[in-house]
Amino acid sequence: xxxPVSKLKVAILGSGNIGTDLLLKTLRSAYLDCTLFxxxxxxxxxxxxxxxxxxxxxxxxxxxxxxxxxxxDLVFDCTSAADAKRHWxxxxxxxxxxxxxxxxxxxxxxxxxxxxHDCLGSQNLNMITCGGQASIPLTHQIGIIHPNAQYxxxxxxxxxxxxxxxxxxxxxxxxxxxxxxxxxxSGCRKAKAILILNPATPCIDMQTTIxxxxxxxxxxxxxxxxxxxxxxVQKYVPGYHLILPPTREGGRVVIMVKVQGRGDYLPAFxxxxxxxxxxxxxxxEAFAQSPRKMKQHR
Amino acid sequence: MKKILxxxxxxxxxxxxxxxxxxxxQVAAYAASANAAGVPIVEVGHGNGLGASSLQVGMSLxxxxxxxxxxxxxxxxSKLGIFLIPGFATINKDLRPALDLGVDVVRVASHCTExxxxxxxxxxxRECGKEVYGVLMMSHMxxxxxxxxxxxxxxSYGAEGxxxxxxxxxxxxxxxxxxxxxxxxxxxxxVGYHAHNNLGLAVxxxxxAAQAGAVILDGTACGFGAxxxxxxxxILVAVLAKYGYNTGIDLYKMLDAADVARAKLVERTPxxxxxxxxxxxxxxxxxxxxxxxxxxxxYNVDPRDILFELGRRKAVAxxxxxxxxxxxxxxxxxxxxTPE
Amino acid sequence: xxxxxxQIIEQDCEQVLTGSVEQLGGMRGETLLITGGTGFVGTxxxxxxxxxxxxxxxxxxxxxxxSQESNSRFxxxxxGVRKDVEFIRQDVRTIADLPVDVTLLIHAxxxxxxxxxxxxxxxxxxxxxxxxxxxxxxxxxxxxLKRTMNVSSALIYGAQSWEVNAMSETYSGGxxxxxxxxxxxxxxxxxxxxxxxxxxxxxxxxIVNIRPFAFIGPYQRLDRPWAINNFMRDGLLGGPIRILGDxxxxxxxxxxxxxxxxxxxxxxxxxxxxxxxxxxxxxxRLKDLAEQIGGCFPVPIPVECRGLIDGKGKRSKMIPDVGxxxxxxxxxxxxxxxxxxxRTLLWNQKQSGKNE
Numbered sequence: 001x002x003x004p005v006s007k008l009k010v011a012i013l014g015s016g017n018i019g020t021d022l023l024l025k026t027l028r029s030a031y032l033d034c035t036l037f038x039x040x041x042x043x044x045x046x047x048x049x050x051x052x053x054x055x056x057x058x059x060x061x062x063x064x065x066x067x068x069x070x071x072x073d074l075v076f077d078c079t080s081a082a083d084a085k086r087h088w089x090x091x092x093x094x095x096x097x098x099x100x101x102x103x104x105x106x107x108x109x110x111x112x113x114x115x116x117h118d119c120l121g122s123q124n125l126n127m128i129t130c131g132g133q134a135s136i137p138l139t140h141q142i143g144i145i146h147p148n149a150q151y152x153x154x155x156x157x158x159x160x161x162x163x164x165x166x167x168x169x170x171x172x173x174x175x176x177x178x179x180x181x182x183x184x185x186s187g188c189r190k191a192k193a194i195l196i197l198n199p200a201t202p203c204i205d206m207q208t209t210i211x212x213x214x215x216x217x218x219x220x221x222x223x224x225x226x227x228x229x230x231x232x233v234q235k236y237v238p239g240y241h242l243i244l245p246p247t248r249e250g251g252r253v254v255i256m257v258k259v260q261g262r263g264d265y266l267p268a269f270x271x272x273x274x275x276x277x278x279x280x281x282x283x284x285e286a287f288a289q290s291p292r293k294m295k296q297h298r
Numbered sequence: 299m300k301k302i303l304x305x306x307x308x309x310x311x312x313x314x315x316x317x318x319x320x321x322x323x324q325v326a327a328y329a330a331s332a333n334a335a336g337v338p339i340v341e342v343g344h345g346n347g348l349g350a351s352s353l354q355v356g357m358s359l360x361x362x363x364x365x366x367x368x369x370x371x372x373x374x375x376s377k378l379g380i381f382l383i384p385g386f387a388t389i390n391k392d393l394r395p396a397l398d399l400g401v402d403v404v405r406v407a408s409h410c411t412e413x414x415x416x417x418x419x420x421x422x423x424r425e426c427g428k429e430v431y432g433v434l435m436m437s438h439m440x441x442x443x444x445x446x447x448x449x450x451x452x453x454s455y456g457a458e459g460x461x462x463x464x465x466x467x468x469x470x471x472x473x474x475x476x477x478x479x480x481x482x483x484x485x486x487x488x489v490g491y492h493a494h495n496n497l498g499l500a501v502x503x504x505x506x507a508a509q510a511g512a513v514i515l516d517g518t519a520c521g522f523g524a525x526x527x528x529x530x531x532x533i534l535v536a537v538l539a540k541y542g543y544n545t546g547i548d549l550y551k552m553l554d555a556a557d558v559a560r561a562k563l564v565e566r567t568p569x570x571x572x573x574x575x576x577x578x579x580x581x582x583x584x585x586x587x588x589x590x591x592x593x594x595x596x597y598n599v600d601p602r603d604i605l606f607e608l609g610r611r612k613a614v615a616x617x618x619x620x621x622x623x624x625x626x627x628x629x630x631x632x633x634x635x636t637p638e
Numbered sequence: 639x640x641x642x643x644x645q646i647i648e649q650d651c652e653q654v655l656t657g658s659v660e661q662l663g664g665m666r667g668e669t670l671l672i673t674g675g676t677g678f679v680g681t682x683x684x685x686x687x688x689x690x691x692x693x694x695x696x697x698x699x700x701x702x703x704x705s706q707e708s709n710s711r712f713x714x715x716x717x718g719v720r721k722d723v724e725f726i727r728q729d730v731r732t733i734a735d736l737p738v739d740v741t742l743l744i745h746a747x748x749x750x751x752x753x754x755x756x757x758x759x760x761x762x763x764x765x766x767x768x769x770x771x772x773x774x775x776x777x778x779x780x781x782x783l784k785r786t787m788n789v790s791s792a793l794i795y796g797a798q799s800w801e802v803n804a805m806s807e808t809y810s811g812g813x814x815x816x817x818x819x820x821x822x823x824x825x826x827x828x829x830x831x832x833x834x835x836x837x838x839x840x841x842x843x844x845i846v847n848i849r850p851f852a853f854i855g856p857y858q859r860l861d862r863p864w865a866i867n868n869f870m871r872d873g874l875l876g877g878p879i880r881i882l883g884d885x886x887x888x889x890x891x892x893x894x895x896x897x898x899x900x901x902x903x904x905x906x907x908x909x910x911x912x913x914x915x916x917x918x919x920x921x922x923r924l925k926d927l928a929e930q931i932g933g934c935f936p937v938p939i940p941v942e943c944r945g946l947i948d949g950k951g952k953r954s955k956m957i958p959d960v961g962x963x964x965x966x967x968x969x970x971x972x973x974x975x976x977x978x979x980x981r982t983l984l985w986n987q988k989q990s991g992k993n994e
Binding site for chain 1: 352386389391412414415439593611612623
């Protein structure tokens, strides 16, 4: 006799663009059930949309979870770094798993294509940045094949329209967080992240270029490893494409990837928001399918 | 007599012309001669500014700190200036250390439609008591009313002036007049102009800007800079004087400084090559010329085609990775025999 | 402890109340709610009320309503632990209910920070328009509400014509381009005033409108992009004090204690349906202001004019005519500019001295 598959109950904290896009992705997921969509302001378009779809909504922010602790098992925090820091001790106490899409940098850094399994032991996952999600699956491989790589650099171009006021105010944070994560996942001690906003219309999809300074790069090995990594990412980010395979160019290795969003909530060009959301969903789905997680919440 | 404040980025924009390989001796030598000539502000750094040393836009020979120290030691009456683009430079890693080294003037730049990326950096420099200006790059790409909105943002962040940068050297004098006048009429802060010479109009554009009310102008010794080069400073100073403007710069000593630059910095005086002319026509960032020519050779395609395509895609500064992408596409088309 | 810096506030409160305590007698026993209450205005009004409670047994209660974000920037935690002060964490845009014991309401939620207006015009507009609508709708259902006050802005007048010495409440000569995003704050505030009139008409709300000009005092952040703040900050950092332009622009500044007093007096006794300018009618050229500030330091700090365009600087005026407030309510300016500057500098020095 088989039990019906019960989906993991997830709450989305933060009703902005990211939260709303996540909501639409959870609705497509076989493993996740969004039981609560939470913001601070009933006027937000996200809340209006969620409400229109019959999803339970709240404007009480973290209090919505405090007042109904059994309402969810996992929380996506898409508020802000400052708020996420406030939320964490409360959610930790309540035994919730937190997938953190803010730059709060509290939990274990998670790149699903690289370390999803290891992350299941952690109660708070830090989804780093969009540039990190796009590049680290590849820089990680470079670090494995060439542990002596001297330097890695990633340059992300995103459409101006996909960068709202919060992104623009926090570019420094984006850069520093991404650099730290690249170093951590590749073992390479010198890393640089650059972010460029491109105002061209029609809007460009997110594009990330990875440069690496390597003595005698093994191009064949790199190509195979990169193709593998790309395939892994594509499993949870269907719009992730390799547009320039590892190429030796003027003393450096160059790789380029492009991310086209699914267009769930924001237009498809906002691949930068899509990739971090897809990664967050992948992380949550892994918890949903993990027996260890089920045990934790029995 | 009307005053014009000259800012001299020979040791910053000029770094593009030597692929970011300026040495300590070169920095010291030019800084000393600019100081002697009474150049008010000497701007120093990687061509794309603080923290820009990268594979994307070129690794510099010297670290930011080393360049600034070498310049600082040789500037007594002239002010030491830096340039930075948020997204390349951060406050913690780059700006704060630079200010600690005794930088006087900070210019924070963004693409001409993205001024709100400069809020934190302008605010930080201002709070540290520095002279701060905002810079709008590729200013040919936006209409006057958009430029005004972006300038007002920078004004609200604390910039005491905004400089329109014609990064592609694509503007014509009447366009410059129109844009500068619109800003001068509606802003409370100073307006400046930074021209490039791709269409041979750098000096003319600078004069047009001054006559429309700009009070800050940029120029480099011998026009030393990327591609077709910048406004030649010694020429600008002389022509401004003829128009009745006072720059406070001694002409003879400026000519001497240009001689120093010619002897020690410049491999060749900038020439408007066909690639530079094309990039000016295409409205593409001047500093693209060098990597475009290199990649064009590697892929065996016409650099002019790459440039026009970059212009068509509205590539902005920092997107040198697109050059490889486009060259790759053009090479494939060529090998398929499609005469497109 | 805050003692040394706070002494300045206490002295200011006592000074502004001297001989005028009963003008605010209507506050006794009332419950005042301030939206945007943790900002500069709300903080000062709370200080004044705290003083009235402590020294004159007013028994007034204050509720400060603000969003989580604003709350975290509250600069007077010592007020937060008082029994007569309560915090309500609520986004003004979606106020559904206000506490039923509120008898007085000041709607001050908005951000006058021009950096925000430039970087996030939509948010600026929404906070003001949606916020005013929600706050007034909730106010209209309060069973015991006696008086309400909308805090508008001098910017609703548009640019003051140079030939006009001061703008009275009927001034209509200013220009505003409603099609420019740069007018977001001013236009939203104008809609706010229209909302006030509509609520007064449809819901008979007892509401008065004020148009604040410029203020200076403790608790005001010196990183705000206004001339006097910049001058003070430059001075405290050791100078030079930098003026953008030739310094011919004319402004006026009211000290915070006068501001708090005027706000409460107008709330209590201002004729409903009227608008009142609040600010100092005494104008000063920015050049003179900078020099005055520079002269407040033991070693006078030099002043530099930046961006001089051969003397053809851009000058503007923004001075209120406060005849209406003076005549109808007997209000007056008790703190002159010189004192205002000195007190503010002193407070800032004590604040930062303590933080080292």
